[in-house]
Amino acid sequence: MPIMPRNEEHLSPTTEAIHQLLKILCHDFTTDLSSSLATLPAHSSLRFKINAEICIHSPDTQETEGAHGPQIHLGSIDLCQSELQQYLRDQSTGHVSTTAVSNCVDMESGRTSIRCEDTVSSIAQNQPSNVGTSPARTHVSEDHLHDSGSHLYKRRKTTGGLRVRQVSTVERSDNYVTPASTGSSTARQLQTKSREFPQRKKKNDEGVHHLQPSSIEKFVAGVWKQMFSSVELTPVSLDNPYDATIVGSGCNIEAFRAINSLCLRVTRMSRCSRALETIIQAHWVDCFEARVKAIGVEQPFLSNTETKMAALREACTVLQWSEKELRNKLSIWRGYKEIKDAGGWASLVFAGSGIYRFCKYRVGFGENLATRLERLQPSLEVAADTIHPEWRRLLSIIGQESQILYPGHPHDWVVCDVGKPIPLRSTYTQWFPDFQFTHLDDSVLDQVEWGTDDPRCMSSTRATLCNTCGHFQSNNFSCNECRCFPELYGACKTPIPIQVFRTPLGKNNGLIARCEFPRGSAIGEFIGLITKGMDGTDVMQSGDNEKRYQIYQGKLGNYTRFINHSCAPNSQFQKFCWLGSERIILVSRGVEAGAEITVDYSNEYWEGLDKECLCGESCCRYLKKKAQPTAVAISFR
Numbered sequence: 001m002p003i004m005p006r007n008e009e010h011l012s013p014t015t016e017a018i019h020q021l022l023k024i025l026c027h028d029f030t031t032d033l034s035s036s037l038a039t040l041p042a043h044s045s046l047r048f049k050i051n052a053e054i055c056i057h058s059p060d061t062q063e064t065e066g067a068h069g070p071q072i073h074l075g076s077i078d079l080c081q082s083e084l085q086q087y088l089r090d091q092s093t094g095h096v097s098t099t100a101v102s103n104c105v106d107m108e109s110g111r112t113s114i115r116c117e118d119t120v121s122s123i124a125q126n127q128p129s130n131v132g133t134s135p136a137r138t139h140v141s142e143d144h145l146h147d148s149g150s151h152l153y154k155r156r157k158t159t160g161g162l163r164v165r166q167v168s169t170v171e172r173s174d175n176y177v178t179p180a181s182t183g184s185s186t187a188r189q190l191q192t193k194s195r196e197f198p199q200r201k202k203k204n205d206e207g208v209h210h211l212q213p214s215s216i217e218k219f220v221a222g223v224w225k226q227m228f229s230s231v232e233l234t235p236v237s238l239d240n241p242y243d244a245t246i247v248g249s250g251c252n253i254e255a256f257r258a259i260n261s262l263c264l265r266v267t268r269m270s271r272c273s274r275a276l277e278t279i280i281q282a283h284w285v286d287c288f289e290a291r292v293k294a295i296g297v298e299q300p301f302l303s304n305t306e307t308k309m310a311a312l313r314e315a316c317t318v319l320q321w322s323e324k325e326l327r328n329k330l331s332i333w334r335g336y337k338e339i340k341d342a343g344g345w346a347s348l349v350f351a352g353s354g355i356y357r358f359c360k361y362r363v364g365f366g367e368n369l370a371t372r373l374e375r376l377q378p379s380l381e382v383a384a385d386t387i388h389p390e391w392r393r394l395l396s397i398i399g400q401e402s403q404i405l406y407p408g409h410p411h412d413w414v415v416c417d418v419g420k421p422i423p424l425r426s427t428y429t430q431w432f433p434d435f436q437f438t439h440l441d442d443s444v445l446d447q448v449e450w451g452t453d454d455p456r457c458m459s460s461t462r463a464t465l466c467n468t469c470g471h472f473q474s475n476n477f478s479c480n481e482c483r484c485f486p487e488l489y490g491a492c493k494t495p496i497p498i499q500v501f502r503t504p505l506g507k508n509n510g511l512i513a514r515c516e517f518p519r520g521s522a523i524g525e526f527i528g529l530i531t532k533g534m535d536g537t538d539v540m541q542s543g544d545n546e547k548r549y550q551i552y553q554g555k556l557g558n559y560t561r562f563i564n565h566s567c568a569p570n571s572q573f574q575k576f577c578w579l580g581s582e583r584i585i586l587v588s589r590g591v592e593a594g595a596e597i598t599v600d601y602s603n604e605y606w607e608g609l610d611k612e613c614l615c616g617e618s619c620c621r622y623l624k625k626k627a628q629p630t631a632v633a634i635s636f637r
């Protein structure tokens, strides 16, 4: 919103102060910038940061001096384009290149712009910056900087935690790290895009008809969702009852915390009871059918219907329901049993609350459901055993407790479309007989190469303002205001819904999405050994000209190690800064549940690989290479 008052004569003191502040911000500092830049050598990653500082004003002088207060980061401009740098240098020497001007104006959506983060607009509106909302940025375009009388502040529309920039091919090639620029020619290097986040899809649904997921899809999605949630299946008691007296007249923070923790306990309790209820009811159907058979043997003169009615009557005397009521319930409980028979107990334990409606209306029930669940059963058990090892204990209530089949880490098992899951290590022993993979939650520093100097640290201080949204970052999620990638940083974490799977096309293992990853959401951080100087092996190359580093994942890291290439990928690697440390994030471009997650490894990677691409896309760029007997040639140190 424009906030420069037009009529300067009737300004309130507050508005006048704001007006002064804006005038300072409108100052044309291109001359200062140009001459400063002229003293520096050309560099591919220069950035002009605009900070403001609150100083303690001495009453004796007009100038500020003495103690310095906190700094506010107002924004920054990328000077990484060589044309822009040249243009500014030319300015300081009085030489103006018209091509450079047009280039630099064209670079970002038609304009090169300076970002003034929320801080500015918040000060201007005399209100605190948005906490907990999506970041909004005010952009001041370069041509407006030369025109201090114009309305300067245009708020860009934001669609979520991330804002995508249109990046020109010139900028993109600067951000890409090529083997030549790193001095290494043989390492096969994965690439990141440094600031080009995939934009969340705009919703424009008017008049558009979408196919809705079928009830089977919804049911299966609900099971996976619960599986990868923080659901607790050990019965919770309410020993520590809620102290209603602390609420007082209003809901202060303590009272609010108390009701939140009560709510959490009750929700956990009810989820656990819901799981128990469905498994007991499915088991009841098994027992009922066995009882019908037994009555048939005891009283062979009864018809089938009569034996069933006899068993129902026996049940009703204990349950204290009418026969009609029990028959109605029985039809739903039969649904639970069918799901259990096809998908195993895990599919029932982790079914969401939608299971009741699904079994009541039975839309999509039948062979399709049974085939689908039978194929999913082993994958569901891998997730249940590794993420919720306590789940099988629930079955002891109905005498069905069993041993954990898939112990260990969720990614120690490779799930298959047909057949049982196989141990991860066995999928590599043909190349590496003693293969072991160490699962890491955080990258580890190769101290032989780096000592204690983590090359990912972008400054000596742990910067706490997000480079992307400008909001405050903290590992303590009650203080964190940065809403970029909450799946990974500064929020409650739940397991990421992916599994390592056996690819059908000969690429060995790959990553399968168990739930949808909307465009722009994080799938994971690229975790591994932070090292340097590795050759002839797969590494992620990162850092800048001053500090190049590699992330090696061959035998240690996380699931991003298993992501395959596609010439039409559904995700990409992206740089992001968390608490002053550079991270590489796998960001979704829109991944559907059940799809293989893929990235584009880049030309640089494929140049170092004597192999044919098996992505199977019609636009495949690496098909013509010499085919190998097997697609897997992963080399490790």
Ligand SMILES: C[S@@+](CC[C@H](N)C(=O)[O-])C[C@H]1O[C@@H](n2cnc3c(N)ncnc32)[C@H](O)[C@@H]1O
Pocket: 507, 508, 509, 510, 538, 561, 562, 563, 564, 565, 566, 609, 611, 612, 613, 614, 615, 631, 632, 633, 634
């Ligand atoms: C980082 S690993 C990915 C996981 C790998 N599939 C595995 O089972 O360990 C990279 C290797 O996977 C294989 N790969 C990945 N994408 C491929 C593709 N589109 N076509 C053929 N092989 C591929 C290649 O052998 C490549 O060197």
